[in-house]
Amino acid sequence: MLEKIKALAREYEKEIVERRRYFHMNPEISWNEVETTKVIAEELKKLGCDNVKVGFGETRCGVTADIGEGAKCVALRADIDALPLNDEKDVPYKSQKAGVMHACGHDSHAAMLLGAAKILTRIKSSLKGKARLLFQPAEEHGMKPGAQALIDGGALEGVSAVFGIHSMSTVPAGEFQYRSGPFMAAADAWELIITGKGGHGSTPETSFDSNAAAFQVGSALQNIVSREISPRDAAVLSVGGLRSSSYVFNIIPERVEMLGSVRTFRVQVQDHIEEAMRRVVKGVCEAMRCKADLKYTRVIPATVNDPEITEQVKSVAEDLLGADKVKESELIMGSEDFSYFGRVVPAVFANLGVGNAAKKSDHPHHSAKFDVDESALYLGAAMHATFAWNYLSK
Numbered sequence: 001m002l003e004k005i006k007a008l009a010r011e012y013e014k015e016i017v018e019r020r021r022y023f024h025m026n027p028e029i030s031w032n033e034v035e036t037t038k039v040i041a042e043e044l045k046k047l048g049c050d051n052v053k054v055g056f057g058e059t060r061c062g063v064t065a066d067i068g069e070g071a072k073c074v075a076l077r078a079d080i081d082a083l084p085l086n087d088e089k090d091v092p093y094k095s096q097k098a099g100v101m102h103a104c105g106h107d108s109h110a111a112m113l114l115g116a117a118k119i120l121t122r123i124k125s126s127l128k129g130k131a132r133l134l135f136q137p138a139e140e141h142g143m144k145p146g147a148q149a150l151i152d153g154g155a156l157e158g159v160s161a162v163f164g165i166h167s168m169s170t171v172p173a174g175e176f177q178y179r180s181g182p183f184m185a186a187a188d189a190w191e192l193i194i195t196g197k198g199g200h201g202s203t204p205e206t207s208f209d210s211n212a213a214a215f216q217v218g219s220a221l222q223n224i225v226s227r228e229i230s231p232r233d234a235a236v237l238s239v240g241g242l243r244s245s246s247y248v249f250n251i252i253p254e255r256v257e258m259l260g261s262v263r264t265f266r267v268q269v270q271d272h273i274e275e276a277m278r279r280v281v282k283g284v285c286e287a288m289r290c291k292a293d294l295k296y297t298r299v300i301p302a303t304v305n306d307p308e309i310t311e312q313v314k315s316v317a318e319d320l321l322g323a324d325k326v327k328e329s330e331l332i333m334g335s336e337d338f339s340y341f342g343r344v345v346p347a348v349f350a351n352l353g354v355g356n357a358a359k360k361s362d363h364p365h366h367s368a369k370f371d372v373d374e375s376a377l378y379l380g381a382a383m384h385a386t387f388a389w390n391y392l393s394k
């Protein structure tokens, strides 16, 4: 079957690249993927997929569909949204929309999964169950994650595992990277308001200096990761911004606002950092005669890969690409809303390299010159199809 899937992926390679270019030229930002959704849904209907469901999160964005028959069901996921960014590449398939661009490779994800749909349709009679395709909107949104909207819309009903691939420009094209257990970080956001008593810059004794409290808080926060978290656990606490209610040479400001982010891989560490921030902020501000108001929001959970399914993904990748092309990934401090699927059923997220300096596809994700080496895309389609066939056969 492996050779057959590989040959089919080669057969559809040109179509996969064409589709990717179409999506690249017609990008839509999170929760606006109406046309992208239409194109995908039409293609799935043409292929004869079952249960084609369109529209999630009370929008017309996102599609799910099934291929195959039987009780066992495995889901394959591609996110489809673009970013609010100007495409600065000089290529024939450049974005046709000012200020919108596929700068994270989600165009390639959608194209690879459509390729997989074609392959799976051709081997449908050999599938010992169903493959559910998840074309998910709004991965980049953060506050209204598309993954959760799909789950709320019933996309995981009957599903016993989810697999997803991200194209990575930082990984050489054609290389595949996996990691068992914690893989991508949880992203939390925090906002702090420190309120003191404003006054004249010449008479500090008449004020409670909110600036002075903010300086102490800023450095005290840096002790949390370094002094309270084990060096074996990766964590980041960053201050992203700081501003005073006045910015005048002879005024002590009444109030200071600070905000920032926290990245962790384990809930225990996340819990500890939130508790420590509340304790440190309150203690320091009280000592400085100021009032602290901290708002801490858990935005995206950590992506944690199921060890058993990771093993299956790894062996499928080795068979398909060759063992020398399959490597263990480092922990990634960025985050992914794929993590929501992993909270419901065993899930595995992995990276397919699309980086190639000679083809100018080694720019960072979310940058204006981001591109992918399209010669790797048929491999992603083959990975999706082979994993699904293999998982259903077990």
Ligand SMILES: [Zn+2]
Pocket (backbone or CB within 6 Å): 103, 104, 140, 365, 366
């Ligand atoms: Zn992104």
Ligand SMILES: [Zn+2]
Pocket (backbone or CB within 6 Å): 104, 105, 106, 139, 166
């Ligand atoms: Zn992405």
